[in-house]
Structures are given as C-alpha cells and as structure tokens.
C-alpha cells in the first residue's frame with residue numbers, strides 16, 4: 001500500500017446497520033417462496049431406547065397436513081455415517097435425524113409433520129403418538145467420572161493437549177504452598193435470538209437452501225453428498241444470520257430435515273425449530289475439573305496440574321481446547337494436564353463461544369485467585385509474578401503478547417489499586433462489594449482451510465467484493481468493506497460487499513475468531529491484484545492523470561477506463577492459504593478482566609455492576625464493532641457466571657429448561673457498565689493483515705473474574721457455575 | 734388451505750397506515766399473520782412465548798408482544814411494525830441512534846428493540862438509565878448489545894422533541 005491505512009482502524013458504523021434497524025435484513029425463515037409447505041418436529045420423550053411404533057393417523061387427518069415423515073417412510077439417504085462428516089465435526093458418527101428407530105437423546109427428532117400452514121404442522125405434531133422401548137440411560141456427568149477416557153482420536157484441526165513437563169506430582173507435593181480444588185461448570189445452550197430455520201426452494205435443476213449456518217459451503221457439500229443431489233445445483237444462502245455462537249458450525253438438524261422433506265415431497269419446505277427444541281441442537285459441554293497449584297511463599301508457581309472431564313455424546317467424541325492454555329499462560333516448569341471425556345446419552349456437545357477456554361480458564365483462574373489468598377499476594381501481582389514471555393509448552397515465543405499492558409491499563413481504568421485485599425472488606429450501603437480479576441487467552445490463528453475472495457469493478461465505478469463467508473453479527477460485512485476500501489483507495493460508499501452464499505468464492509467456516517484474519521486477508525489480496533490490473537490497464541489505455549494511483553482509481557479515471565476497456569475483465573480473485581506461520585511462534589490473544597459485584601447480603605442477589613475488559617488482539621480493524629464483540633461476549637460471560645444452566649433431570653434424562661423462563665440469559669437490567677480497552681499490539685507474523693480476531697477472547701475471563709469478585713465480596717468460594725442465589729445462600733448458611 | 738376454510742375468520746387491520754384484510758384461522762397469532770401472510774418479516778420470532786420481545790410491535794401506539802396475541806382479537810386495530818418506522822432516506826431518530834451507537838450485532842432482536850423503545854418513550858415513565866434498562870428488559874439480545882441500546886435510547890429521549898413517526 002502506498003498510503004497509510006485510512007479506513008481500517010476506524011470506527012465505521014456497521015455497514016448492514018441501516019438495513020437491520022429497518023427490519024430489511026432477511027434471515028433464513030424469511031424468504032418468500034411459492035407453494036411453500038411448513039414442517040414441525042416431533043421429538044423423543046425418552047433419552048435412550050427404540051421407537052416401537054408411531055401412530056400418525058390423527059396427525060395425517062388433521063386439516064392441512066400433507067405428510068408425516070418418520071424413519072419408516074423417509075426417502076433414502078446413505079447408510080454410511082462417514083458420508084455425513086463435516087469439517088467442524090468431532091471424531092465419531094454424526095447424528096442423522098430419522099435414520100432408524102434408535103433414540104440417542106431426549107428431544108431427538110422422531111417424526112416430521114408437514115402441512116400447508118405453520119399452524120397445521122405445529123398442531124398436528126402434537127397428535128403424533130410414539131411408543132418406545134426404554135433403555136437405561138445416563139445423563140449425569142458426575143456418575144460417569146469413573147468411566148472417563150482420553151479420546152483416542154483427536155478432532156481435526158484441534159491442537160493436542162500439551163504434554164507434561166517436569167515432574168508436576170513431585171513439585172506439587174513438595175511445594176510450600178498448595179491449593180487444590182474441584183470446579184464444575186454447567187451445560188449451556190447457545191440460544192441465538194434467531195430460531196434455527198431453513199427454507200428450501202425445491203426446483204428441478206436447482207435447490208436453493210436459505211439456512212441459518214456459519215458455513216454455507218460446508219452445508220452445500222454436506223447436502224450434495226448426504227442426499228445425492230449431484231444432478232441438481234445446490235445453493236446455500238445465509239446472507240444474514242441472527243447470531244449462532246457456534247451452534248451453526250455444523251449442518252444442523254433443521255437443514256437436514258427440511259431438505260429431507262423437500263426431497264420426499266418434491267416441494268419447497270420451511271422448518272423453524274421452536275425455542276424448546278433448540279435445547280436439543282447442541283450444548284457447551286459441562287465439566288468437572290480439578291486444579292492443583294503448588295507455589296513458593298511469594299506465589300511463584302512450582303507446579304500446575306489440571307484435569308478436566310467433559311461431557312460428550314455416545315456417538316461422537318466432542319473435543320475443544322479446554323486445557324490447551326493451562327500450560328502456557330503462566331511460567332511454570334512442572335505441568336501436567338489431563339483432558340478426558342465421559343459419554344452421556346445426550347446430543348453431541350457443540351462449540352460455544354470460546355469453546356473449551358471459557359470452561360478450562362474458569363477453573364485455572366479461580367485456582368489462581370485461591371493461590372493469591374493462600375499466599376496473601378494481590379491477585380494481579382500474582383499474575384505478574386508468573387508472567388511468561390515465552391510459550392513454554394511449545395518452547396517458542398509468542399508472535400506478540402501485550403498482556404502486561406492489558407493488566408496495567410485495565411487495572412488503571414478499574415481503579416484496582418484502591419482494592420482492599422481482605423474478603424468482606426468492601427461495602428456500599430447494604431450491599432457487599434467485591435472486586436475480582438482474571439486473565440483470558442485464546443488462540444490467534446488463521447483458518448487451516450484456504451479462503452478465496454473476488455473483487456470486480458462494476459459499470460458504475462464501484463467495486464463489488466464477494467466471499468461465501470457469513471456475518472453472524474460479528475461485523476464481517478463492515479471490516480471487509482474497510483479492507484477493500486483501503487486496498488482500492490476508495491471511499492466505503494464505493495465498495496459493495498456480498499457474503500453468505502455458497503455460490504460465492506469459497507471460504508471456510510466462520511468460527512474460531514479466524515474470519516477477520518483469513519477472509520480479510522483474501523479480500524485484501526484480491527483487491528491488491530485488481531488494483532495492479534487497473535493501473536496497468538490505465539497505462540495501456542494512456543490514462544495517466546497525475547500518475548498517482550489514487551487518481552487512477554478515482555471514479556472519473558475508472559469511467560474513462562471503462563469506456564476504453566471491457567469492464568467484465570476488470571476483476572481479480574485471490575486465494576489465501578494459511579499464512580506460513582510455521583512452528584516458530586505461538587499466536588494468541590489475551591485479556592485481563594476486572595469485575596465489580598455487589599451482593600445483597602440478605603437475599604444473596606449478585607449484581608455485576610462493572611466490568612473492565614482490556615484486550616490485546618493485534619490490529620483492530622474497527623474499534624466500534626470490535627468493542628461490541630467484547631461487550632457481547634462479556635454479557636454472555638455474565639450469563640455463564642450467574643445464570644445459565646441447561647440442567648437435566650437425570651431420572652428422565654431430559655433437559656429441564658424449555659424456554660427463557662427456565663434458562664436465563666442476561667437481560668438489559670442485568671448489565672450495568674462494561675468498558676473495553678484495546679492494548680496496542682503490532683503483529684506482522686500472525687496474519688498478513690496483522691489481525692488476531694476478537695470473537696472469542698471476550699468470553700474467556702469474565703466468569704472467573706466474577707466468581708473471584710464474589711469471593712472477595714463474601715468470603716465464600718463457590719466453585720460451581722453458575723453461581724446462583726441458592727448456591728450462594730446455601731454456602732453461607 | 735381449503736380444508737380449513739370453514740373455520741377461517743376475516744380480519745381487518747391497518748398496518749403501517751395501509752388497510753389489510755385476511756381470512757385466517759382464529760389460532761393464528763398476530764406475529765405469524767405479519768410474517769407468513771403479509772411477509773412483513775421485520776417483526777421477528779425469537780420464542781413465540783412472550784419471553785424475548787423480538788416480536789414487539791405497536792398496537793394503537795402501545796408496545797406488545799405480537800406472538801402472544803391472536804390476530805383476530807385485534808380486528809380493526811392500528812398496527813405499526815418496523816417496516817412503518819423511518820424510511821431508507823430518513824431513518825427514525827432511534828434507528829439512526831441504534832446504528833451510531835452500534836446497538837446491534839446480528840440484528841435479529843433489533844426491530845423489536847426499536848419498537849419497544851418507541852413504546853417506552855411514549856409511555857414516558859422511564860426517566861433514568863436504570864429505568865430504561867428495567868423497562869427494556871422484555872427485549873432480550875443474545876449478542877449482548879444492551880449498552881449501545883441504552884445509550885441510543887437515552888440520547889433520543891434527551892433530544893428536544895421533534896415530530897417522530899409513528
């Protein structure tokens with residue numbers, strides 16, 4: 001670039017904002033399709049067993065009902081489970097709805113009712129009678145601890161849990177100060193506000209699938225293979241996604257069933273999964289973790305042991321980087337980690353914002369707080385005493401690490417220096433006040449799969465950028481517009497970005513915080529290519545202007561060029577293959593989160609009155625949308641800390657929550673002040689555009705910071721999430 | 734549809750100033766009527782149980798959850814949906830403030846938030862930031878855009894009254 005970045009780095013208002021505030025952004029269930037049928041799922045009421053019979057006579061005779069599909073009358077699909085693999089899937093056999101009579105989890109779809117209206121399908125679904133042969137199920141993680149195992153197969157793309165270093169057992173037993181405790185985290189559901197939905201437009205030549213997904217390309221490939229749609233063109237459109245948080249990483253039950261029904265009936269179908277059935281689409285694995293920290297009297301770590309047992313389903317070994325940061329966050333030479341799974345009769349767990357890290361770091365960061373009190377060292381001072389400039393688990397430097405600045409700037413903004421160390425020592429009115437902090441870390445990586453982007457000059461002198469990547473609310477439209485505008489020296493008004501369509505240039509899944517770095521780099525490369533092309537064409541055509549590229553890319557010069565040359569050829573496509581990062585550096589984003597809670601002593605009601613999140617995430621393309629990402633992730637962290645619990649009745653093997661009345665997510669009244677700071681971090685190694693991604697990091701450290709603040713306020717160490725009123729009151733009484 | 738037409742009832746609503754008629758089953762909610770029949774999909778469905786506020790519309794100026802209302806029960810009412818608020822060239826001050834404060838991410842809860850905020854402002858009860866937060870708590874946002882939402886509402890509430898739609 002021959003001029004400094006002008007538009008990237010600025011808080012450009014969200015490009016898709018005006019559409020969204022006017023209700024004009026279209027989501028999966030909102031496409032008008034002629035002759036549309038509607039479908040509704042009948043879900044299993046047992047957790048394990050077989051379907052003996054399905055009586056659908058009443059449902060079929062219900063006015064408006066077109067068909068009732070079950071495993072007995074569904075159309076053919078492949079019997080081989082490996083053909084249903086998707087890039088985000090863990091090792092094992094992917095679940096296929098209506099495959100056979102087996103029931104694997106409560107809430108599993110066992111029939112699909114199709115009607116000419118939504119009401120007909122929904123009401124008739126209640127008339128389908130299913131009888132089961134029940135088998136003994138197990139949904140209680142605590143009861144399965146003795147059967148926990150180390151997964152023999154690692155998930156594609158997941159870094160292994162770091163190998164042990166030194167002798168952690170001995171170092172722990174000999175350490176002058178020891179803390180050891182067991183922590184548990186509840187299963188959580190993603191619950192994006194948009195219901196999972198698919199609208200299938202069934203045609204003889206083309207099948208257009210409007211789907212709520214984080215990867216239109218994976219869904220396209222999945223459908224083609226699974227339903228043998230090779231003779232038809234399959235196009236998956238997800239222009240707008242009403243949140244997903246990981247639940248849309250894999251092809252969901254909704255798209256599977258909607259396409260299945262469309263194929264069976266040769267009709268267009270819409271399936272919207274109601275909120276109660278969304279509990280059965282996937283969950284953040286609940287966990288039981290034990291952390292043992294050994295230290296000298298000043299809090300210098302001598303041993304770190306961290307064992308986690310996480311839930312998975314019978315059919316798959318769901319895995320995430322739960323312990324991948326426990327060896328590298330602090331300096332310590334004796335580390336031993338064990339990441340194990342235990343099989344339950346549930347749907348497979350599914351990545352949820354900061355998968356693994358948000359769970360594992362909760363335990364580690366609470367244990368660090370316990371160590372701070374065991375050694376009588378300020379929690380922040382303790383972190384600084386154990387600061388590491390190298391990733392000791394891989395024995396290599398970080399590509400950049402401004403965590404020290406996060407600590408300093410966050411503490412300053414929060415006023416940490418005014419904290420009194422002793423628990424129960426701060427008060428305001430009749431409320432106890434607690435200040436707690438925690439460190440967060442997430443990997444900064446580019447997608448392991450290549451990404452493509454295309455940019456072309458339009459006849460009106462604007463540039464059109466296309467990519468199959470989605471924008472799930474993260475701001476992808478906006479940052480790609482900024483990147484393109486800078487590369488092409490154009491104003492943002494002259495850039496049109498089209499996303500979320502499998503017919504557009506290939507991009508991998510939107511997840512793991514790698515979209516900005518990966519798809520952004522592809523867009524930048526394509527724009528640079530086009531710019532070169534334009535400049536050389538202009539030269540050939542004798543358009544010289546003042547010789548500056550800015551002038552040659554101006555609307556006037558481009559209009560001249562378009563008159564003289566065929567604009568169809570003025571396009572460029574670029575592919576970005578995982579940046580040659582090699583094994584020389586570890587890429588990571590970091591955060592330091594400071595939390596204030598106020599607790600009504602009598603009622604044990606906790607309010608999170610203030611959060612300061614200091615984040616080091618490389619180059620920030622758009623501070624406004626990045627800030628929103630961190631705030632949003634923090635709000636989810638408040639939910640994790642205080643409310644969210646997809647509790648199961650183990651007698652029934654069924655999730656007891658069916659709605660927002662029994663699965664609480666933070667509401668407006670639960671959120672007070674959240675401040676976000678970005679520590680400056682320049683990194684030319686992590687990605688071609690210096691970006692690390694901000695999607696996950698905001699979620700990592702909030703729950704432990706709140707748990708630690710609750711300890712500081714009350715002197716009660718609650719090691720089980722969520723920290724609900726009853727837990728707090730019980731531990732007090 | 735024919736098999737069901739014997740129980741269908743006529744309903745007339747004025748939606749965003751335009752009179753609309755439909756013949757629907759009595760069990761059809763106002764939300765489903767708007768979305769499925771009139772293709773006014775700016776009004777969202779997030780729970781269908783009155784718990785999330787994504788379906789908020791204004792009925793005779795009052796904010797309601799349209800998923801909790803049977804369409805026939807509002808026969809003759811004036812309904813304002815997000816499609817009737819602001820224009821592409823001139824956004825409603827709240828819409829404009831939502832964009833400026835980045836009070837949205839995925840945008841799914843946003844039409845409901847804006848309709849709810851218009852209702853809130855015309856109710857005139859919420860005065861402070863805390864009262865806004867409380868009175869907007871029927872509108873969930875899983876993207877967690879609450880701070881921007883309150884910033885936007887506070888700003889518009891404080892602005893000198895100008896004639897606003899609806």
Ligand code: FES
Nearest residue numbers: 781783785786800
């Ligand atoms: S859809 Fe009406 S309140 Fe949620």
Ligand code: FES
Nearest residue numbers: 838840842874876
């Ligand atoms: S903006 Fe996504 S739910 Fe509110």
